[in-house]
Amino acid sequence: MFFSQTLETYLLIAVFLFVTGIYGMIQHRSFVGMLISAELVLNSAALNFMAFNKFTAPDPAVGQVFTLFIMGIAAAEVAIAISMVLAVYRRYRCDDPDDVHEMKH
Amino acid sequence: MLIYHYISEILFFAFIVLTFFGGILAVRSKLIIHSVLGLAVCFLGVAGLYFYLDSPFLSMMQILIYVGAICIVLVFGVMVGYTPTQIAEKHLKGKNLVLAVMSGALVFSLMTAVIFKSEFVPAAKRTGDFSMEWLGRSLLYDYCLAFELISLILLAAIVGAIILGQGGRGDN
Known part of the structure; x- marks a missing residue:
């Protein structure tokens, strides 16, 4: 039996990535760190799609198309989020999420 | 030909180790730039896993988009927005750490239970x-x-x- 040919291996790796992302999202003290954790969560979802695509899906193209879309949305999200972080940093001079609690400076 | 199967299996575990260590480095390191490095390593590991899922195209796209674009954008964000004194993470608050570990353990145990309890049936016709x-x-x-x-x-x-x-x- 090969571990690379069983579905559960990939699902467990995806669970690990997801849990790491949640852990980092709660524990990080900066906006960029939280963004990195969000990327980990997105990537775990993509890995899950690819695993089910290989082992159970009727049409093998669907999961790959979906993963490509996840990548595109992740790229757009990072571009927007980084420019928002920069705008917040310019205005408040800090990047601790706890310190940024006023809407108007 | 069996020897090649074992070699590819060893490579598979190498990619898993790459993914794990990259993820841990991404969330545990004190410097943000090290977190970005860990993220890149983790994405490389996942790109290797995509090879084993029969999609070399997605593997290349993973390297191109995630490692080549997203990590670079994150590095730009760190370099442009942060003064050197603020690159290091501030003290990790104890309350947050306990909360993070607890929620992570909860989600992990729940999802692992779901994976091992459920039965995955392949599609009848492809x-x-x-x-x-x-x-x-x-x-x-x-x-x-x-x-x-x-x-x-x-x-x-x-x-x-x-x-x-x-x-x-x-x-x-």
Whole structure:
């Protein structure tokens, strides 16, 4: 039996990535760190799609198309989020999420 | 030919180890730039896993988009926005750490239980294959609308990022 040919291996790796992302999202003290954790969560979802695509899906193209879309949305999200972080940093001079609690400076 | 199977299995575990250590480095390191490095390593590991899922095209896309674009954008964000004294993470609060570990353990145990309890049945009949030709065909025929919408989202993201990023450093 090969571990690379069983579905559960990939699902467990995806669970690990997801849990790491949640852990980092709660524990990080900066906006960029939280963004990195969000990327980990997105990537775990993509890995899950690819695993089910290989082992159970009727049409093998669907999961790959979906993963490509996840990548595109992740790229757009990072571009927007980084420019928002920069705008917040310019205005408040800090990047601790706890310190940024006023809407108007 | 069996020896090649074992070699590929060893490589598979190497990719898993790469993914794990990258993920841990991404969330545990004190410096943000090390977190970005860990993220890149983790994405490389996942790109290797995509090879074993029969999609070398997605593997290349993973390296191109995640490692080549997203990590670079994150590095730019760290370099442009942070003064050197603020690159290091501030003290990790104890309450947050306990909360993070507890929620992580809870989600992990729940999902692991779900994975091992449920039974995954393969599809009775498969249409198409894993080739790039079939992927491109379904991308441009069946999922054409979603394809166009993604380009619209990317355009909106570009315009939004430019508008948000307007103005210099001292410009409020």
